[in-house]
Amino acid sequence: MNRRFSRVESGADLKDYFDRGDIASRENRWNFEVAWEVANKVGGIYTVIRSKAYVSTEEMGEQLCMMGPYKENCARTEMEEMEFPRGNPLLDAVNSLRSRGYKIHTGRWLVDGNPQLILFDIGSAAWKLDQFKSEMWEKCHIGIPHLDIETNDAVILGFMIAEFLEEFRNFAVTYSQNNELSAPRIVAHFHEWQAGVALIVLRTRLVEIATVFTTHATLLGRYLCAGNTDFYNNLDKFAVDEEAGKRQIYHRYCLERGATHLAHVFTTVSEITGYEAEHLLKRKPDIITPNGLNVKKFSAIHEFQNLHAVAKEKINEFVRGHFYGHMDFDLDKTLYFFIAGRYEFGNKGADIFIESLARLNAMLKHEKPDTTVVAFLIFPTKTNNFNVDSLRGHAVIKQLRDTINNVQQAVGKRMFDTCLKGNIPNPDDLLQKDDLVKIKRCMFAMQRDSMPPVTTHNVADDWNDPVLASIRRCHLFNSVHDRVKMVFHPEFLTSTNPLFGIDYEEFVRGCHLGVFPSYYEPWGYTPAECTVMGIPSVTTNLSGFGCFMQEHISDPKSYGIYIVDRRYIGLENSVQQLSSFMMEFSRLNRRQRIIQRNRTERLSDLLDWRTLGIYYRQARVKALQAVYPDYVDELTLYGSRNNLIFSRPHSEPPSPTSSRHTTPAPSVHGSDDEDSVDEETELKELGIK
Numbered sequence: 001m002n003r004r005f006s007r008v009e010s011g012a013d014l015k016d017y018f019d020r021g022d023i024a025s026r027e028n029r030w031n032f033e034v035a036w037e038v039a040n041k042v043g044g045i046y047t048v049i050r051s052k053a054y055v056s057t058e059e060m061g062e063q064l065c066m067m068g069p070y071k072e073n074c075a076r077t078e079m080e081e082m083e084f085p086r087g088n089p090l091l092d093a094v095n096s097l098r099s100r101g102y103k104i105h106t107g108r109w110l111v112d113g114n115p116q117l118i119l120f121d122i123g124s125a126a127w128k129l130d131q132f133k134s135e136m137w138e139k140c141h142i143g144i145p146h147l148d149i150e151t152n153d154a155v156i157l158g159f160m161i162a163e164f165l166e167e168f169r170n171f172a173v174t175y176s177q178n179n180e181l182s183a184p185r186i187v188a189h190f191h192e193w194q195a196g197v198a199l200i201v202l203r204t205r206l207v208e209i210a211t212v213f214t215t216h217a218t219l220l221g222r223y224l225c226a227g228n229t230d231f232y233n234n235l236d237k238f239a240v241d242e243e244a245g246k247r248q249i250y251h252r253y254c255l256e257r258g259a260t261h262l263a264h265v266f267t268t269v270s271e272i273t274g275y276e277a278e279h280l281l282k283r284k285p286d287i288i289t290p291n292g293l294n295v296k297k298f299s300a301i302h303e304f305q306n307l308h309a310v311a312k313e314k315i316n317e318f319v320r321g322h323f324y325g326h327m328d329f330d331l332d333k334t335l336y337f338f339i340a341g342r343y344e345f346g347n348k349g350a351d352i353f354i355e356s357l358a359r360l361n362a363m364l365k366h367e368k369p370d371t372t373v374v375a376f377l378i379f380p381t382k383t384n385n386f387n388v389d390s391l392r393g394h395a396v397i398k399q400l401r402d403t404i405n406n407v408q409q410a411v412g413k414r415m416f417d418t419c420l421k422g423n424i425p426n427p428d429d430l431l432q433k434d435d436l437v438k439i440k441r442c443m444f445a446m447q448r449d450s451m452p453p454v455t456t457h458n459v460a461d462d463w464n465d466p467v468l469a470s471i472r473r474c475h476l477f478n479s480v481h482d483r484v485k486m487v488f489h490p491e492f493l494t495s496t497n498p499l500f501g502i503d504y505e506e507f508v509r510g511c512h513l514g515v516f517p518s519y520y521e522p523w524g525y526t527p528a529e530c531t532v533m534g535i536p537s538v539t540t541n542l543s544g545f546g547c548f549m550q551e552h553i554s555d556p557k558s559y560g561i562y563i564v565d566r567r568y569i570g571l572e573n574s575v576q577q578l579s580s581f582m583m584e585f586s587r588l589n590r591r592q593r594i595i596q597r598n599r600t601e602r603l604s605d606l607l608d609w610r611t612l613g614i615y616y617r618q619a620r621v622k623a624l625q626a627v628y629p630d631y632v633d634e635l636t637l638y639g640s641r642n643n644l645i646f647s648r649p650h651s652e653p654p655s656p657t658s659s660r661h662t663t664p665a666p667s668v669h670g671s672d673d674e675d676s677v678d679e680e681t682e683l684k685e686l687g688i689k
Helices: 022-026 044-063 072-078 089-098 122-140 149-178 192-204 219-226 232-237 240-246 250-262 271-280 301-322 350-367 388-420 433-445 466-474 504-510 525-532 544-552 571-586 590-601 609-627 671-676 679-686
Strands: 029-034 064-069 079-081 104-109 116-120 185-191 210-215 265-268 334-340 372-378 383-386 457-459 484-489 513-515 537-540 561-564
Touching: 022 029, 022 044, 029 044, 029 149, 044 064, 044 185, 044 609, 064 149, 072 079, 089 104, 089 116, 089 149, 116 122, 116 149, 122 149, 122 192, 149 185, 149 192, 149 250, 185 192, 185 609, 192 210, 192 250, 210 250, 210 609, 219 240, 219 250, 219 271, 232 271, 240 250, 265 271, 265 609, 271 544, 301 334, 301 388, 301 504, 301 590, 334 350, 334 504, 334 571, 350 372, 350 466, 350 484, 350 571, 372 504, 383 388, 388 433, 466 484, 504 525, 513 525, 513 571, 525 537, 525 544, 525 590, 537 544, 537 571, 544 561, 561 571
Parallel strands: 029 064, 029 185, 064 116, 185 210, 210 265, 334 372, 334 513, 372 484, 513 537, 537 561
Antiparallel strands: 079 104, 104 116, 383 457
8 A cells, every 4th residue: 555644644533523522421421531640640651641631531521530549749730629510420429439438539630621530539448448358359369468558559549439430320320310311331441450450349349330441561561571581582481470479469460460351341552562461461452552642732833843953952052061171073963862761771771772872883983983973861860969070061161151252242342343433353453362361261171181971960879870880881981082972861851950951852852863772661652752743763663652653654764763673683683773773863964864854743643642542432432332232333433544554755745846955944064964965866865856
């Protein structure tokens, strides 16, 4: 199938169902979404739930309600408290539970879409913990250790939510009969094992509610990967009960596996996680529900190239300060690569990233000695404080800039006064000896004998830190001869950061390539965020994002998505492949990188919840049909997107011949070896005949 990808092709997915719950209201259909991370910023699932809230509300309107634990720290800023309207079965169910002594907060989530919220105060039901555990043992034979606080909290929340849904169904039936409505059809969607407790309770109590369970990453999978096992090649060989027992998470594993098998519909976020769940949880997912993004938040339409240039200049400022005294490289010929995420050294692929950078360093020395790569590693870890040398560098650079600005103003005033008198300015009279002395002082202050530091902070226990140990092993010490410079920033970026002064989103826009060679990555929001901002990225065929892109794009590399094989080849070959991808990117000139960024940004609609939200709807419909066989979806669902493959682009967008010299904007003369690309090759690359 030869199709060219454009925004138009992705315009009619979940948007066909955006009626603010009109159809759902007429069908008396209710949707509840349950997660520990609802209005509770504690993990990646928070991003999933939050970013999906807008499209969920546009589809379901007031028939949607999200539920989770009440955590005062987050709820104060995330939730606007208010009561449900009188006569609404939601209010009746809430009041019923309040009469039992449970403390429940209702209102709206302060995110796009403003979905309805019900948050349960776990402490108010803690006195019933033993009763809940007893029921779990009698019906499921799952014992919960007394000292596992996280699981205890999950059990309390699960029983509170199950009791609420049971009460809600009873009130909804009465409400429907009194108002001559059809019987209520209720579906509850549970995310991860903490929320899965409520699903188990509902099913063991035989409550007539359709259930969907989504695992974003299996519990046992995370533990096994953290233990440096050959995970994917041994998935079918693990004795799952024994492995969970050895790690003292057998009760949690049982809860997750129980929710998986009791759910009417089971989903995972990617094919690779589905493969993992099939072997560890012993159930194949019914539907794959990929994670999306609210692309509108990142969308800059035609401005994203300009935003890249503005953000890059801010990173240039950091580089000037960090590498002061050793600025022997041209910033116009410098590329910024980065890796970011939780500090899981092996799982996130930081090990092979650093090894590949060492090989890239050798290749650049040999082939492109005038090109420099600055590699940023953004992993939060324990630190003592900022590195004094880094702070001093920024102070020295600021002093130099202020001095130059003052001299510039003085020279300009002298030039103006000389011209006003009708004389031609003499260069020797403009720059006075006092000005030269000031400049020399600043330049002498910039001199230093030591090499620029590889880290911006003093890392606690730095000798055992895996990133610093790997940098030492590969001898990437930011020497004058190195073409790859290292910057380890051991905390997340914020706009209040005294070194960078920009937040993470702006930093991503300013970089040239995101590198995420993860070994264990159920989805991968970091490369997805790069894509919607028009920044090319490296991912792997062991990440959900990489598998998704391989499935939907016939030649991902041409769209700026480089996929490293970490599944079917050895580690050494993966390192070689990653280093060759980075070298291949380093060979691109400025014009080629602009074209590639245009192509990458055009994939953003593929990752939008308006596109991917359809899979969640399909899961809900399938669950409803399992519980209510007479239910027929009013609109016909289609799954053609699963089979849609985007062919290699014929250079998207091609520059018209008449405006080729100005669209895209020409490079600075000589920068990035643009003039070395001959006319015929460039025309062929741009698709112009």
